[in-house]
Amino acid sequence: MHEKTGPRLSGWGRIAVAGREVRSEDLERITRDVPLSRGLGRSYGDSSLPPPGWPVVAGSRLADRILAFDETTGLLRAEAGLSLFDLNRVFLPRGFFDPVAPGTQFITLGGMVAADVHGKSHHRGGSFGAHVSRLKMRVADGRIVECSREVEPDLFRATLGGMGLTGHILEVECRLLRVPSPWIHAESERVPDIDRFIDALKEAGPQWPYTVGWIDCLSRGSRMGRGILNRGRWADPAEAPGGRPPPRRRPSVPFVLPGWVIDRWSVKAFNAVFYRSHVPRVRRRILHPESFF
Structure with missing residues (x-):
């Protein structure tokens, strides 16, 4: 297990609070005793930041394994920490792309579910939740449950766009888009x-x-x-x-006017x-x- 220690955590909106992020490949274990998960920190405002009095969040980015993929249907199951950048890097050469293309690839599957992100295809395919079929979660009482539109449907619907308030998202099952070329x-x-x-x-x-x-x-x-x-x-x-x-190639040093x-x-x-x-x-x-x- 690795810990990212430091006095403050911040989001994309540059809101910073005192806190630290605990990371592990075992997301089930590190979510037992913390109230909030955090992906790649691209949320605006304070939605991925620890609440007052509880300065630890569970970082999901090391839990990024691809668990299953059906080449026939495009159905993917992966851990919540898989980034959109890595997903497209693996699957675009195979003829698949994420069904929603938001303004950044540096977000996790779990974050995409929590924010129910939209993209340039919203008028056609809707937001990301429309392409999610199943979730594995740790809920507030500590149980690990699976939910879908048929099983625990209220939990499933509330989690799509729920900003992490329904529990920790551990795994995501979604359907990728088949594309004719990578251009x-x-x-x-x-x-x-x-x-x-x-x-x-x-x-x-x-x-x-x-x-x-x-x-x-x-x-x-x-x-x-x-x-x-x-x-x-x-x-x-x-x-x-x-x-x-x-x-x-991407610049490694950000430039801010x-x-x-x-x-x-x-x-x-x-x-x-x-x-x-x-x-x-x-x-x-x-x-x-x-x-x-």
């Missing part, structure tokens, strides 16, 4: 105002499994709500490059440059999935 066919276009943006989203929804938009919230007048609309689908084998997408740099005028200037950096016509590309998601 994304993407289109992007500039949209001049909010009315046309809404119309473009409505038009794209039935035709494209993935849609996402960026809006210049500081634009005014006839340009109010202008932005960039991105649409995507998995590329067919005939249009995809040969081979697998290469792994991406000082607060005095970010004000209304600097953001307005950035938004104008970003908007004009996209050509007025529709732009079509084959992308690395990490560039799109």
Whole structure:
């Protein structure tokens, strides 16, 4: 067992409290005497932080084994600490991808269940809970139970989006999406105002499994709500490059702009440059999935 010791724990929203995280490959054991589990710490606010007077949380990231996978149905069972990054690294080359693509891959399966995360395909496939079929949990009285839509259905439904308040999520069973290639066919276009943006989203929804938009919230007048609309689908084998997408190198040192740099005028200037950096016509590309998601 490994312990991450330190005076404070924080989440993605940079809320910090006194506490420490205990980690182990045996998630059942370390959840016996603590009230809260924590994955990769990407929750906003304080949802993955210890409550006052109980400064220890059970870290799940070492409990990340893939327990079973059915190649025919795409049904996966894995421990709650498996990250979305590792899941896609293993299964995308085999023709499968997670059914919901949120804004970060650095979250755990347990966290995805607890937050019932959504992604760019929400208009088609709903949130992550729609693809979860079974959970293994430790509940408040210490019991370890399995729940689904048929067994302990109230517990199951309350846990999807329950932010960990129903118990510790130990294992997750969910169905992965079968994809024709590991590349994304993407289109992007500039949209001049909010009315046309809404119309473009409505038009794209039935035709494209993935849609996402960026809006210049500081634009005014006839340009109010202008932005960039991105649409995507998995590329067919005939249009995809040969081979697998290469792994991406990531910066190891985060860069945070000082607060005095970010004000209304600097953001307005950035938004104008970003908007004009996209050509007025529709732009079509084959992308690395990490560039799109």
